[in-house]
Amino acid sequence: MKPKLSDIARNLSVSSATVSLALSGKGRVSRDMVERVEAEARRIGYAPNQMGKALRTGRSTIIGLVLPDVGNPLFPRMARSIVQAAEDQGYGVLIADSHSGAQTQDRAVQRLVDFGSDGILVIPRKGTRIGSSDIPTAVIDAPTSPLNIVSADHHQGGALAVRHLREQGHQKILCLGGSSASLVQRTRVEGMQSAADGAEVTVHWMNESTPDIPALVRQGVTAIATTSDLMAVQVLTELGAAGLRVPQDVSLVGFDDLDVGQMIRPKLSTVGTSETEIGRRAIAGLIAMINGGERPKDDVVPMHLVQRETAIEIKPGGDEQ
Amino acid sequence: MKPKLSDIARNLSVSSATVSLALSGKGRVSRDMVERVEAEARRIGYAPNQMGKALRTGRSTIIGLVLPDVGNPLFPRMARSIVQAAEDQGYGVLIADSHSGAQTQDRAVQRLVDFGSDGILVIPRKGTRIGSSDIPTAVIDAPTSPLNIVSADHHQGGALAVRHLREQGHQKILCLGGSSASLVQRTRVEGMQSAADGAEVTVHWMNESTPDIPALVRQGVTAIATTSDLMAVQVLTELGAAGLRVPQDVSLVGFDDLDVGQMIRPKLSTVGTSETEIGRRAIAGLIAMINGGERPKDDVVPMHLVQRETAIEIKPGGDEQ
DNA sequence: GCGGCTTGCTTAATCGTTTAACCTTAGGCG
DNA sequence: CGCCTAAGGTTAAACGATTAAGCAAGCCGC
Structure with missing residues (x-):
């Protein structure tokens, strides 16, 4: 069947210990031996x-990855980068889905542990703790x-x-959050408010009431x-159905830079x-x-603005009807 | 550390063979012994x-899953159902990403094999074969x-x-394909044409030319x-920007039933x-x-129509401008 | 010339589980 | 009563790799 360590050893008439040592570069093995082992291995x-x-x-060398429910549309890119990064370090990624319910989330972790994962990475569902x-x-x-x-x-x-909208002269800004139960979304909204800089910023949570945009x-x-491109698309189409134009009548900026943002016309900022x-x-x-190090400090990576077509300078004097 | 088989054996003063046999229900073990072992295990x-x-x-008991590039928007649901199904059968799912390039796809497979997967499931990139x-x-x-x-x-x-559009009286139907290089998309388009039933069905491939919709x-x-909801959203917003209304001026139906279809107004059929x-x-x-069975015959699962708001009966006499 | 160090390799134990082969006891039966 | 069989265990050998400990040979210095 598949070649094993001892096959190399036999072919070279040495012990398998030597082969193992040679391949890992750990013990005391002659330079010559190392080369012969590597050649035979290849x-x-x-x-x-x-x-x-x-x-x-x-x-x-397996890392368990617990995914939130499928709803999260930026999961694919996330998963991909995680798999890629793990692969680069020689790790495999075993996935588990925590569908709905926080209890299932813990079960998913347990399953991954039982499979022998060396560590677990969790992207939690909103509002749950692991x-x-x-x-x-x-x-x-x-x-x-x-x-x-x-x-x-x-x-x-x-x-x-x-801030981008402020720089374009907007004074009355509507800030739309998806679910106030989501820590991430609350944080985004707080960030938005923090940049109000004197402008009127009103917040609406879609899970609490549906504003007439x-x-x-x-x-x-x-x-x-x-707080999400998906909502931005909803807003855009809703405005379109009501006869309002983006960005002429109102500017719009989304969040997450999903693919759909590039498909729609105008393209979503x-x-x-x-x-x-x-x-x-x-x-x-x-x-x-995993290698015995301390838990690293929280690491925060910055976001960036993607300027496309849905947010423009307010037309002078057009802010009052 | 973690309890092992031999811990059960020691606690019960039996051999670990007995414990193993009892838990798997394979050898000749007394009913009584089985119960005691199970109790202790718990x-x-x-x-x-x-x-x-x-x-x-x-x-x-690990299955390797090779994913196509991230672009495929229905991947998350797919992955989820696969993980779920595997889990139900006691299998774990190890993932690999085949970013771009067919060669990488084979490498991804190889990696999964090296990790000891019992079998490999591939969702190929369009146009590649494994x-x-x-x-x-x-x-x-x-x-x-x-x-x-x-x-x-x-x-x-x-x-x-x-057929749905035909039943609503449409005679001039535009059929929009994403990429003619994709086997899946070609098949979808062929299906569309097969249901023309006398109507005029014209096909446009977006990767070849961009029609003025x-x-x-x-x-x-x-x-x-x-052939995809993403394209449908593009079409919808493009029409909106041009002052045309869906479904009043033109009916629209997408493909894949993505989440975004429910977000937009009107909701996408x-x-x-x-x-x-x-x-x-x-x-x-x-x-x-994996269990030694023969490769099962091709299995084809039917699709279903999701009627929402973007396709309606053609207005009588409105088909000619 | 001999103890000690280094070099380069081997021996053998070990990880936790499964499973073929064997052993012991007891019952059935002629 | 003794033989055969079955039931219910046990023993021990794998699976494929790693690694502590050991061992032989060569070299050094005094």
């Missing part, structure tokens, strides 16, 4: 059996969240969105900032995160913990 | 060490694709979309069918797949192969 296409290795070392387990666990959420290891700077991102625009709102960076740092931190 | 919270088990049995490896491999693509095991009935789905509508097109069903069957088939 020749027969040797790849170490992870199970044997894991059993002996107690390390599976019970700490006995193996290294890291969370990607927000700085105030327990076990958090890295997060996007949602506060700064929110500020970025509103076209009406608000007719009452003088000149710009809308949402939005605030983006570097998922790659977050994934990389989360994995780096987690692996550090 | 008491100390025993969970078998997957590495030890895998090493001995040659089965890791090299068969030495372990059971299944593909979710289209019936004509090699190694394919299960797929959505894209042809029937396409037919469903156009508002112009086409003014020339008499009364309905548009796209579309054709949906049962990702759950596909995931379930793919995993079931793959596990059957």
Whole structure:
């Protein structure tokens, strides 16, 4: 079947210990021997059996990833960067879905532990906290969240969105949050408010009440900032159906830089995160913990503004109807 | 540390062979013994060490999943159903990303194999084919694709979309495909054409040329069918910017039933797949192969129409400008 | 010339589980 | 009563890798 360590040993008439030592570069092995072992390993296409290795070392080089429910549309990019980062460090990523319910989330963690994961990375569902387990666990959420290891700077991102609108002269800004139960979204909204700089910024939570957006625009709102691109698309189409134009009648900025933002006309201005960076740092931190390091300090990665077509300078004197 | 099999054995003063046999229900063990073992296992919270088990049995109970690039927006649901189905059968899911390039795809497969996966499930990038490896491999693509095991009935789905429009009286239908390089999308378009039933169905591939959609509508097109919700959203917003109304001026139906379809106003009529069903069957088939079964025959799961607000009866006599 | 150090390799134990083969006891039966 | 069988265990050998400990040979210095 698949070539094993002892095949190399037999072919070279040495002990398997020597081969192992040679390949790992750990023990005292002659330079010559190392080369011969490596050559033979390549020749027969040797790849170490992870199970044997894991059993002996107690390390599976597998990281468990617990995903929030599918609803989160920026999960794919997140997952991708995490897998990529893990791969670069030689780790595999085992995934579990925590569908709905916080209790299932803990079960998912448990399953991953049972499979021998060396560490667990959790992107929690909004409003849940994860019970700490006995193996290294890291969370990607927000700085105030327990076990958090890295997060996007949602506060700064929110500020970025509103500051952009302020710079364009907007004085009456509507700020639309999806769910006030989400820590991330609350933080984004707080960031938005923090950049008000004298402008009138009113907040609406979609899970609490559904504002009549076209009406608000007719009452003088000149710009809308949402906490998600999906909501921005909803707003855009709703305004379109009501005969209002973006960005001529009202400016709009989204959040998350989803693909859909580039598809719609006009293209959506939005605030983006570097998922790659977050994934990389989360994995780096987690692996550090696995290797006996201390839990790294919270790491916050900044967001950036993506200027496209939905937010423009307010037309002079057009702010009062 | 973690309780192991031998802990149970010691506590009960029996051999670990007995414990193993009792837990698996395989050998000749007295009813009484089985119960005592199970009780003790629960008491100390025993969970078998997957590495030890895998090493001995040659089965890791891990399935490798190779994902296409992130672009595919229905991937999250797919991944979820696959993970769920695997979990139900006691399997873990190890993921690898095949970013871009077919070569990377094979490397991803190799990585998963090296990690000890018992089988590999691939959702290929459009236009790539995967090299068969030495372990059971299944593909979710289209019936004509090699190694394919299960797929959505894209042809029937396409037919469903156009038939729906035909039933509403539409005679001039524009059919919008994303990329003619994608087997899936070609199949959808073929399905659409097959349901023309005498109507005029013209096809445009977005990767080849960008049609002036508002112009086409003014020339008499009364309905548009796209091969993806994302494109439908693009069309919808483009029409909106041009002052045309959906569905009053033109009907629209998308594909994939993405979340964004429910966010936009009006809500998007579309054709949906049962990702759950596909995931379930793919995993079931793959596990059957792992257990020595033959490669199951291609399995095709039907799509369904999701009627929402963007496709309505054509207004009588409004079909000619 | 001999104890001690270094070098380079080998021996063998070990990780936790499974499972073929064996052993012991007891019951059935002619 | 003794033989055969079955039931219910146990022993021990794997699976494939790592690694502490050991050992032989060579070299050094005094």
